Amino acid sequence: MIDFQNASYVKLGYWDLTDAAQALSPVLAAGEQIHLAFKGIRDSVTFTDKRVIALNVQGMTGKKKDYTTLPYSKIQAFSIETAGTLDLDSELEMWFSGLGKVKLEFNRQVDIRGVGQLLADKTL
Template sequence: MGIMNKMVNGLSGNLNEVSPESLQQEYGAYFMEGETVYTGFQLIRDVVIFTNKRIVTFDKQGTTGKKMRVSSIYLSAVIHVSAETAGFGMDDSQVDIEYIDSPYYKASGGVSVAKRTFEFPKKYNIQPLYQYLQQIAYNNHESLNQ
């Protein structure tokens, strides 16, 4: 993808796919032992990486981008996934995840849930990512409701 297409996608809020090798090289110091990259995306300077253990976001801040906020959504907390495919015109694809953001998943007083949306360019096939996350959500749902 050319630099102009990356910029247009970035300005419109779309994530561009980055190779797992590049992500491992640049962000590997932030990974846990045994953590491997499934896929990852970049939005201008910000990055989201889907691994075998979590979804990691890197929010580069400031003029130089040296300051960075790193946050995680553990895959064990993902409880619902939905997807919207691109249509005609300027429509983009998106994947929405809902996850438990309270520390105790089986709390007797209930748990709190958060939602996060990831937008992708029209040309990106979101089906493999959706299937990956959906299988995780299903397994978590089964485990939590035993």
Template sequence: MFNFSNSVFKLRSISESDVIKDIRTFMLPDENIVSAFQSGRDQVVFTDKRIIALDVKGITGSRKEFSTLPYSKIVHFTVQTPGFLEFNNDSELVVAYPNGALIQFEFSGGNVNILEIAQIISRYVL
């Protein structure tokens, strides 16, 4: 099980076509993928409604655990964009939930549209 309290996820961007089929089954009919990321065998998908985390378990990977983090429950969030012409072009998102959990997402590479994700979260938080 994901321990979301004060968690850090180091993610690299993947294409929408690389999202595991089981995540699409987990989504609502009117829910759309905004961005998708991977860390090892695990995946994190930002939709237009929530964050879906998939934890692939065991040696074979046949056992999977899905967690959902609704944007509507976020108390506050921060984003850090990559700098211009910096060696490190990573970005970061930290979300806080009412129970005190802080979840930090670190995105590797400059091809992450962190501001698009922030705008979607803002629709639910504000």
């Protein structure tokens, strides 16, 4: 499974939805739509209308991939933290039943409030 504790230099940034759809096509359900997608150097996190998908690209060639599904129905709580003047990244923490806390760090350009709104729509 993906290591959600990103290295401090690897912050998630926006990922083109067309590229995300192409990369995730082997695991998307019929009719599943991507709402938001974020990518680090090789790994990514995508928010669809049904779930959160974490893609962990492994190995030197990147041919081995781990797709982790995090269902919205298992989110018990979540927290967003916006970027500040000195703290240049924003953060999302989600607590999953049976999994525990998942923490994601985003670069300054990401509107973390939009992520929070999507999660509120899907979980509340």
